[in-house]
């Protein structure tokens with residue numbers, strides 16, 4: 001076997017092995033992603049509930065901490081190969097990967113606004129927290145409109 005052929009075979013094998021973890025279980029990745037968004041949605045609801053009537057800042061700050069955690073974690077929720085494909089149910093659009101820079105910018109706006117909400121929650125002024133929470137909802141919606149099916 002020539003050196004060139006050996007090299008080509010080695011490269012093909014290495015490529016196949018490198019692809020295994022990504023291709024092995026898109027369903028698991030998607031399950032984890034959906035669970036992450038369920039927790040995020042529950043935390044956002046807790047923030048809004050905690051701001052209704054007499055503000056519950058303990059509840060709000062705890063939930064805001066969860067949102068901040070999710071805003072950091074979300075960067076790992078979209079590995080290549082976890083998009084729409086036969087036999088897999090996901091609302092994630094292919095544009096997440098085909099317009100990666102645009103999606104990443106949306107993720108950055110969400111994470112930046114989560115940090116702003118966290119600063120407001122630390123400050124403790126319910127009016128300011130409400131304003132930042134509303135802005136956070138807009139960053140959620142921006143990605144839903146562009147990158148989530150239906």
Ligand code: ASC
Nearest residue numbers: 041044045136137138140141
């Ligand atoms: C929520 C929730 C979302 C966002 C979005 C904001 O409470 O579950 O996905 O707010 O609707 O526009």
